[in-house]
Amino acid sequence: MLWGTLVLLVVAVAIVAFVLQPLWIAHRRPSAIAPWPAVLLDLFAERDVILAALRDLQLDYETGKVSGDEYRKMRASLLAEAARVLRAIEDVNREVEASIEVEIAHLRELARQVDSTTSTSAAGALS
Template structure:
């Protein structure tokens, strides 16, 4: 069966139409990907562990205490205000330090003593009331 010119023209039109549809679909997919999908901000931020966050918070509290002491010495705060703010910051620092200690006390992070390795108990020492 020989191809006549109208059949060749119809096949060419179908291939051209298919190419245009494919290009439009690809363009639409790219535009949707670029403009519609919102990246998660946490993906671009560096990943920090809970311990890193606690250490940063501890450093901030220490800086605040240092600044508070400096400003008190320069006369910006009354003694009562200084003591109140100092106690608040120290209490917050104690909470953060306790949390740091709790986080770092996991079994994998503590070195074992020789007695624990051998399976012996360490003597407790003198007791109060004896």
């Protein structure tokens, strides 16, 4: 009876460890570059607000709540703001892409060092 309980306990611990292993590994892994920098997320949110404002303005114009002159002025202002936000998004994207390229170059250099060390030690073992 004691052996059966002990075996069940060991199996239960093994199952729990197996299920929780991916979470434990992910927690221990150093975090890489965030997929979306906070600045970029803020810019996306600002872009969405401007697009919604443009849609609302168009609807207000079509229903007669806004005059033609007001509509043109407000639309021009919103389009200028949208252009500014889109340029900022492109700038942040370029910075992220540049940092990714630097990281790739670094990883390639590490791989070359490992390959050269491995081939040197393999050549020494063959001699």
